[in-house]
Amino acid sequence: MILEKWKKAGLTIGHGRNNFTMNRGSFRYNTKVSDRQKLVRELTEDLEDGFSLLFRDEQNKHHRLNIRETDDKVHVDYEAVDGTDYNRFWIVLPASENEHIYGCGETYSEFDLKGQKVRIWVAEHQNTSRISSKIIREKLFGKKPEKVLPFEKYESYYVQPTFVSSDGYYLHADTRAYAEFDFRHKDRTVLHFQEAPSIIMEEGNSFEEISEKLTGLLGRQRNLPDWIYDGTILAMQGGTEILEQKLQKALESGIKVCGIWSQDWCGCRRTGFGYQVMWNWQWDEELYSDLDKKIAEWKGKGVHFLGYINPFMAIEKNIYREASEKGYCVKDREGKDYLVTITTFPAAMIDFTNPEAYQWYKNLIKKNMIEFGLSGWMADFGEYLPVDAVLYSGEDAAMIHNEWPAIWARMNREAIEECGKQDEIFFFTRAGYTGTLKHSTMMWTGDQHVDWSIDDGLPSVIPATLSLAMSGFGVTHSDAGGYTTIMHMKRSKELLMRWEEMNAFSPLLRTHEGNQPVNDVQFDADEETQAQMAKMSKIHASLKDYLKKLVKENAEKGTPVMRPIFYHYDEEWAYVEKTEYLLGRDILVAPVYKEGANKRFVKLPKDEWIHLFSGKQYVEGTYEIESEIGYPPVFVRKGSKLEQWQKIISEEDY
Numbered sequence: 001m002i003l004e005k006w007k008k009a010g011l012t013i014g015h016g017r018n019n020f021t022m023n024r025g026s027f028r029y030n031t032k033v034s035d036r037q038k039l040v041r042e043l044t045e046d047l048e049d050g051f052s053l054l055f056r057d058e059q060n061k062h063h064r065l066n067i068r069e070t071d072d073k074v075h076v077d078y079e080a081v082d083g084t085d086y087n088r089f090w091i092v093l094p095a096s097e098n099e100h101i102y103g104c105g106e107t108y109s110e111f112d113l114k115g116q117k118v119r120i121w122v123a124e125h126q127n128t129s130r131i132s133s134k135i136i137r138e139k140l141f142g143k144k145p146e147k148v149l150p151f152e153k154y155e156s157y158y159v160q161p162t163f164v165s166s167d168g169y170y171l172h173a174d175t176r177a178y179a180e181f182d183f184r185h186k187d188r189t190v191l192h193f194q195e196a197p198s199i200i201m202e203e204g205n206s207f208e209e210i211s212e213k214l215t216g217l218l219g220r221q222r223n224l225p226d227w228i229y230d231g232t233i234l235a236m237q238g239g240t241e242i243l244e245q246k247l248q249k250a251l252e253s254g255i256k257v258c259g260i261w262s263q264d265w266c267g268c269r270r271t272g273f274g275y276q277v278m279w280n281w282q283w284d285e286e287l288y289s290d291l292d293k294k295i296a297e298w299k300g301k302g303v304h305f306l307g308y309i310n311p312f313m314a315i316e317k318n319i320y321r322e323a324s325e326k327g328y329c330v331k332d333r334e335g336k337d338y339l340v341t342i343t344t345f346p347a348a349m350i351d352f353t354n355p356e357a358y359q360w361y362k363n364l365i366k367k368n369m370i371e372f373g374l375s376g377w378m379a380d381f382g383e384y385l386p387v388d389a390v391l392y393s394g395e396d397a398a399m400i401h402n403e404w405p406a407i408w409a410r411m412n413r414e415a416i417e418e419c420g421k422q423d424e425i426f427f428f429t430r431a432g433y434t435g436t437l438k439h440s441t442m443m444w445t446g447d448q449h450v451d452w453s454i455d456d457g458l459p460s461v462i463p464a465t466l467s468l469a470m471s472g473f474g475v476t477h478s479d480a481g482g483y484t485t486i487m488h489m490k491r492s493k494e495l496l497m498r499w500e501e502m503n504a505f506s507p508l509l510r511t512h513e514g515n516q517p518v519n520d521v522q523f524d525a526d527e528e529t530q531a532q533m534a535k536m537s538k539i540h541a542s543l544k545d546y547l548k549k550l551v552k553e554n555a556e557k558g559t560p561v562m563r564p565i566f567y568h569y570d571e572e573w574a575y576v577e578k579t580e581y582l583l584g585r586d587i588l589v590a591p592v593y594k595e596g597a598n599k600r601f602v603k604l605p606k607d608e609w610i611h612l613f614s615g616k617q618y619v620e621g622t623y624e625i626e627s628e629i630g631y632p633p634v635f636v637r638k639g640s641k642l643e644q645w646q647k648i649i650s651e652e653d654y
Contacts, residue, residue, distance in 0.1 A: 001167070001168070001169065001203060002169055002201045002202075002203060003051075003067065003069065003074065005093050006053070006065070006067045006074070006076065006093070007044065007051070007053075008093075008094045009053060009093055009094075010038070011038075011063065011078075011090070011091055012036060012037065012038045012039060012089070012090035012092070013037055013039060013057065013063065013086040013089055013090075014033050014034065014035050014036035014088035015033070015034050015086060015088060016031050016032060016033040016034065016088040016194065017031065017032050018030070018178065018194070018387075019032075020387045020398070022340075022384070022386055024124060024342065024343065025124025025383050025384050026155060027121060027123050029178070036088065037057050037058050039056060039057055039063060040055060040056045040057075041053060041055055042054045042056050047067075049068045049069055049070060050066070050067045050074075051067055052064055052067065053065040053067070057084075061082040061084055062082055063078070063079070063081060064078070065078060065079075065091075065197075072202060072203070072213075073201070074200070074201045074202065075198075076198070076199040076200075076201070077196075077197070078196045078197045078198070080196075088193075088194060089192070089193045089195075089196065090192050090193075091190070091191045091193070091197055092188050092189070092190050093188065093189045093191070094187065094188055095183075095185070095186070095187060095188050095189045096167060097186045098166075099114060099166055100114050100166035100566075100576070101113040101114045101164070101165055101189075102165075102166075102470035102471075102564070103162050103163040103467060103470040104120065104159060104160060104161075104162065104181055104467070104471065105120075105156055105158040105159035105160040105433075105467065105468070105471055106157060106159070106432070106445065106446075106464050106471070107154075107464065108154070108455055108456065108460040108463060109151065109154070109455040109460060110151055110463060110578075111463035111466055111467060111564070111577075112576050112578075113181075113183050114183050115183060115184055116151050116152065116183055116184065117180060117182045117183070117184055118180065118181045118182075119152070119154075119155065119156075119159070119180055120161050120179035120180065120402070121155070121159060121178050121179075121401075122156075122157065122382070122402050122404070122405060122431055122432075122433055123157070123383055124155065124157065124383050125154075125155050125156050125446055125456075154455075157405075157431045157432065157446050158430075158432035158433070158436065158443065158468065158471075158473075159402065159433060160432070160433060160436075160471050161173035161175050161179055161181070161434070162214070162218070162472065163181060163470075164210055164214070166566070166575055168203055168204055168205070168210070169202060169203045169204070169210070170202055170204075170210050170213065171199060171200075172199070172200050172201075172217065172434075173191065173193065173198065174198040174200065175193055176403055177194040177195045177399055178398070179191070179192060179194065180192040195399075202214070207563075207567045207568075208557070208567075211470075211472065211559055211560065212557045212558050212559070214558065215472045218437045218438065218472050219435070219437040219438020219472075220472075220474075220554065220555055220558050221437070221438075221441055221442065221473070221474065221475045221555060222422065222441060223423075223548075223551055223552055224426050224441065224442070224475070224551055225375070225376075225423060225424050226548070227258055227302070227375070228258060228376075228426065228507075228508060229258075229540075229541065229543070229544035229547050229548060230256065230302065230541055230544065231256030231257050231258040231259075231509070231538075231540065231541045232255065232258065232259075232510065232511070232533065232537040233258060233261050233304075233508065233509065233511070234246070234247075234250060234255070234257055234259070234261065234510075234523060235262075235510070235511045235512045235513045236261070236262055237262050237263060237264040237268070237275075237517075238264070238287075240288045240289055240290055243260055243262060243294070246524060247303065249524055250523070250524065253524075253527075253530035253534055254530075254531075254534035254538075255534045256537040256540075256541045258304060258541075259304040259305070259306055259375065259376070259510075260298065260303060260304070260305050261306040261307075261308075261378070261511075262288075262305070263277050263307065263308035263378065264277050264278070265283065265284065265291070265307040265308065265374075266281055266282055266283065267280055268284075268287065269314075269345070271344040272344050273343040273344050273486075273515055274485065274514075274516040275513075275516065276515065277308055278317065279312050279313055279314040279347055280313070280314050280318065280319050280320070281313075281319055281365075281369070282319065282364075283368065283372060292373065295372070295373040299373070299375070304375035304376065305374055305375060306374060306375060306376040306377055306378075307376075309369065309377055309380070309412075310379070310380040310381040310382075311349055311350050311352070311381055311382060311384075311404075312340070312347035312348065312384075313347060313348050313349075313350065314347060315337075315339065315347060319364070320348055323357070323360070324337055326356070326357070326360070327354075328350055328354060328357035328361075329348045329349060329357075330348070330349040330350070330351045330390070330391065331351075331389065331391075332388070333388060333390055335390070338390075340384050340386065342384070349384065349385070349389075351392045352404065352408070352411070353392045353395060353400070354392035354393070358411065361411065362411050362415045362418075365411070365412065365415040366415045366418065366419055369415075370415065370416065370419045370425065371419075375424065375425055375426075376425055376427055377427050378427070378428055378430075379409065379412045379427045379428065379430075379440075380429075380430055381405075381408075381431060382404050382408040382429065382431035382432075383430075383431045384404075385404040387401060402434075403434075403435065404431075405429065405431035405432050405433055406432065406434060406435030406436045406439060408429070408431070409432070409435070409440040410439040412439075412440075413427075413439045413440070426441040426442060427440070427441055428440070428441065428442040428443060428444050428477070428508075429442070429443055430444060430446050432473070436473070437471075437472050437473055440473075441475070442476065442477065442507065442508065443473055443475070444477050444479060444510075445460075445468075445476060445477075445478040446464070446478075446483075447482075447483040447484045448460060448461060448478065448479060448483060449482055449485075450481060450482040450483070450484065450485050450490065450495060450514055450520055451482070452495065452593065452595045456484075457482065458502070458591070458593050461478045461502070462578055462580075462591065462593075465478075465506075465562050465581065466564045466581060468560075469560035469563060469564070470560075470564070474554035474561050475551060476506070476507070476562060477506045477507055477509075478499075478502075478503060478506075479511070479512035479514075480496065480499045480500045480509065480511045481495065481514065481520065482495070482499065482512070482514065483512050483514050483515060484515060485514050485515055485519055485520055490516075490520060491519075491520035491521050492521060492595075493521045493525060493526075493529060494595065494596075494629065495521075495595070496520075496521050496522075496523070496529065497528075497529065497532045497629050497630075498591065498593070498629065498632075500523075500532060500533060501536060501592070501629075501630070502589070502632070503536075504537075504540040505539075505540075505583050505587065505589045505632075505634060506561075506562060507547055507550075509536065509537060509540040511523055532629065532630060535630055539649060542645065542648070542649065546584065546586075546587075546645075547561070549584075550583070550584045561583065561584065563581060563584070564577065564581060564582070565577050565580055565581070565582060565588070565605055567582060568585060568605075569606060569607070571606065574605060577603070579591070579593060585637070585640070586636060586640035586641070587635070587636055587642065588604065588605075588634070589633075590634070590635075591632060591633075592627045592632055592633070597627065598626065598627060598629075599625060599626050599627050600624070600625060600633060601622055601624050602622070602623055602624075602625050602635075603622045604618055604619070604620050604621060604623065604635065605620055606620040607619075607637055607638070608637070608638035609635040609636065609638060610636045610637075610638055610646050611633075611634075611635055612634040612636060612649055612650065613649065613650055614650065615646070615647070615650045617638065618635065
């Protein structure tokens with residue numbers, strides 16, 4: 001099938017010039033294209049391991065696409081026969097009308113990408129100006145708009161020039177530059193590149209086989225430390241005494257706690273955006289007195305301590321001063337340290353292309369975090385490399401921009417492995433590109449709003465997770481309760497509890513206090529919120545053996561932990577479903593994602609299913625399921641090894 005597609009391929013070339021404008025990690029993109037030519041196909045030549053398509057341009061110069069098949073993979077490379085220097089390429093491949101497309105990294109409001117155009121450019125997804133615009137429109141017009149921007153203008157923390165087709169193949173492009181994948185046409189797919197195309201495609205008889213082949217090419221996440229399955233990781237901050245008090249309160253209320261996540265372990269700053277981390281990657285002894293002793297004490301009780309780091313440095317602190325003196329920062333065109341504004345304050349970036357700077361920053365992780373006793377951390381950001389930055393290596397920053405988060409993930413992984421702690425410590429990343437699959441240990445889906453919006457709130461987590469899964473990244477979770485509070489937006493108790501329900505059925509159950517903790521309901525707000533977290537933490541911990549098995553499958557074969565329904569059920573409706581998912585093969589989860597709802601319609605694929613809490617049995621079909629808080633619509637596949645687990649849960653007195 002793949003070879004037949006390429007026999008009908010078309011090629012257009014041209015010259016172009018980009019203009020990027022970055023504002024807080026969001027990129028306004030404009031391009032000027034000149035000399036665009038649709039090439040004339042002259043002939044097809046047989047090769048020993050495939051064939052070659054020869055095209056001619058208006059100047060009678062020749063261009064070639066070489067299509068070769070090796071080890072079941074189809075490799076496609078562009079060749080300028082007459083040595084031309086074009087930097088715009090459009091490849092047109094035939095597509096079937098009923099084809100569904102998934103992947104391209106992490107997409108939020110959409111899952112099936114057929115009918116959409118996708119930007120392959122790493123950026124800050126939840127841009128504050130877009131958030132503000134949405135909230136203002138809501139106030140003016142009195143209703144919540146489902147979208148503010150057309151999908152083709154959406155940005156994502158994690159992009160990847162990779163997609164999977166329901167027709168049974170994957171396509172991956174080996175490119176670093178800005179690209180666009182256009183699936184808007186029923187009969188064709190248009191791939192736009194800004195460097196000479198190099199493509200790999202491979203077929204599979206099942207989605208499991210496609211995942212295995214794709215991750216065999218690009219890499220897989222490793223197994224996770226055993227302790228992360230033993231309950232919830234609770235977000236707490238503000239100092240050692242506050243942590244101790246909150247932990248004791250949580251344990252006394254019956255919450256199974258396996259970790260404390262304190263993003264301000266290195267200090268804090270208060271800005272107009274909210275309570276934010278001071279980006280100086282060392283223990284703040286004033287805010288967290290005796291933290292070194294407490295970390296050891298908590299770990300002895302099975303409670304691990306996690307922190308936070310990113311590639312930026314606070315310019316008013318000592319770590320930046322040392323980096324600047326040594327020349328380790330990304331530079332601007334005047335040779336000064338490039339200061340990037342993040343929310344409300346400027347920060348400097350470490351230059352990953354400088355081997356000494358790379359090693360120096362990695363040593364900070366090893367000494368100030370691993371040796372200090374941290375069991376994990378959020379490795380945030382990676383999206384912000386400006387295209388006009390001057391790098392130590394001399395490389396064009398626009399060509400390195402997409403790779404930046406993958407390099408950041410590699411540094412974190414190397415630090416852990418060089419300390420011999422890969423079975424004890426993990427980290428989770430937000431941004432990503434092609435290399436992230438083999439370097440990061442886990443993704444989280446970014447800074448969701450503390451609301452119910454389709455494009456940025458609780459519902460957006462499901463397509464984000466599933467699109468990552470179809471891109472080859474199979475271990476994902478989200479901030480329970482969301483993160484971003486702006487203007488009048490606040491996290492409600494209902495939203496937090498519904499989010500905890502969803503995350504209990506994911507590889508990791510972790511909360512976040514948000515950027516404005518005092519305005520957002522937290523897990524310990526009252527007896528009801530504590531009881532809900534206690535229940536969900538116990539359910540999550542009871543899934544330990546099952547989750548470990550799923551993560552092992554992902555590490556060995558690339559089979560994602562959370563999967564779309566169609567992954568195992570070839571049913572027409574499943575190919576566009578984005579509000580339900582499978583946790584492994586045997587659990588179907590349909591989160592409640594609408595405010596005020598105490599029931600939801602659930603569609604079950606062709607199988608026999610047992611409702612987790614009532615024990616009632618269902619067959620395929622659509623059902624309206626009672627879903628009071630604490631009882632989300634979750635179903636166990638009848639005949640699976642989890643039937644006994646379901647009985648325990650349904651009989652458990654919480």
